[in-house]
Amino acid sequence: MTRRARDVYTEWRGGTCRVKWWSGDYHDDGRKRFESKGGFTDEDEAYDFGLDKMSEIRQGTGISNRDGATLMTDWIDDWFKATDHAYTTHKSYKAIINRHLKPYFKGKTVAEIDVIAYRAFRMHIQRKLPATGSAKNVMTVLGMILDDAVPRLIKVSPVERKRQRGRYVKKTQRPRKRDMDIAAIDQLARNAEVVFGYSGYVMIWTMAMTGMRPGELFGLRREYCYPNWPASDPRTDPDEEERYEEDVLRYGKGDDLMPAIRVQQQVQQEKGTLALVPPKYYSYRTLVVPQFLAEMLDKLLASHDKDWVFPGMSGGCLGSAGFSVDYWPAMSKGADERKRAPGIRNPRPAIPKVPDFAGKRMYLIRHGHKAWLDEDFEHSRFAIESRMGHEMPGVEAVYSNVTVAMERAIMKALQERWEKFQEAPNKP
Structure with a gap:
């Protein structure tokens, strides 16, 4: 073995030359750990290769053979x-x-x-x-x-973020969305009432008037819903004491207070078990509701004693009820009459199809809620995005705040939309 420089060695084996260099690591007994590469026919080339490896190690860009072989x-x-x-x-x-x-x-x-x-x-x-x-x-x-494998396992990431090479492929356009017709929401709510009672009727109107995500609706418990909240808030976070006190002065049942729902959790299935988890992106938020919906929620909670605001057919949580199979298809696509007969537990009348939602996701109601607020041209962009559970970037997010006036404007606009629909001559 020939020592050509500190921590770089070359040696000939058979007809080829091998170079060894210090990897920068040590064995457990304190000896330096060397790595090697063979197959060179020129000793100077092998030596230069070893020097390059040592230079990479000093610069922090070197990758050991062991790390490079990581599966x-x-x-x-x-x-x-x-x-x-x-x-x-x-x-x-x-x-x-x-x-x-x-x-x-x-x-x-x-x-x-x-x-x-x-x-x-x-x-x-x-x-x-x-x-x-x-x-x-x-x-x-x-x-x-x-x-994240750079620089320990690979020198550069192979991820391409600029325009792809090869033939141009036009990006797929988003599916066209129809304007959300309040008459379609009304029919959807009536269908839901046929499927699982007044709970279904109010749930559809709640989603349309708040933009809540399905998991948040399914996981809404009575302690976080008007008329109980905020007086019934469990107050489990000591760091939120200031907010708790402000909520009592701002929301609730009374002439000077605003009816509201607190989005504090959602339900998700995990390995067949229903779990209560934080809302998506930890988007905890308070949603004021128009007066007509406040009255519906008051009536609904007085009609049952379940923990869930919107219980399913059996009284349990909709998150474990197979909603997308046993509820939504009949609500959106319609269903034939189910007459009383042996083996039929829940007879019901025929359910009409709602063309705007048949074969589509319930999530579109959330999209429609935002569109309704955008149509009014009077609401703060920050207030709308906060209501949807979105975080805004930049200075606007730092300096903006959802004020009482903003919330009252949203309540007023949604209430007027409802009243206008109720007064329509062709309303069902």
Whole structure:
């Protein structure tokens, strides 16, 4: 073995030369850990290679042979364990990793995922998941995993964020949305009442007038709903004492108070078990409601003693009731009459179809609520986005605040929309 420089060695074995360099690490017994590469036919070339490796190590860009051989599946596991996400995000990432990333990259090292391998996976997932949004979510997670592998496992990330090479492919346009007709909401609410009673009727109007997410509606408990809230607030967070006191002065039942719902949680299924978790993106918020809805909520809570504001057919939580199978299709697509007969537990009249929602997601009601507020041209953009549970970037978010006047304007506009519909000559 020939020592050519400190911590860089060359040696000939057979007809080829091998270079060894210090990796920057130590063995458990204190000895330096060396790495090597063989196959050189020129000793100077081998020596220069070793010097380059040492330079990379000094600059913090060197990758050891051991790290470079890390399996992609092992790195994915390490990456996921080190992340801290909200419940729904954690659940979504876990599904993407287990269903798509780990099966595809099984047996491959991180170093093997170059730009060509990255493109190959992108084409694979686009064929497997034609829905643009689904494929994009998978690529987003893969991008974060590969970006965080730099510089320990790979020198640069293969993720392409500029315009893709190859033939131009026009981006898929978003599906066209119809304006949300209040008459369609009314019919949907009436259908819901046929399916699971007054609870269903009020739930649809609540979603249309607040923009709450389905999981937030299903997880709404009576202690967070008008007329009980805020007097019934459990007050579990000592850091929120100031807000608790302000809520009592601002919201509730009374001439000078505003009726409101507190979005404090949602329900999600986790391995077959119903879990109460924070709202998406921790979007805790207070939603004022128009007077007609306040009266409906008051009447609804007086009609039952369940913990959930909107109990299902059996009185339990809609989050565990198979809502998308047993409730929504009949509410939106309609259903034939169900006559009383042996084996028929819940006879009911025929349910008319609601064309605006048939075959579509219930989530569109949330979108429609925002559109209603936008149509009024009088509400603060910050107040609208806060109501939807969105965070605004920049200075506007720092300096803005949802005031009582803003909330009263929203209540007034929604109440007027309801009253105008009630006065319509062709109302059902």
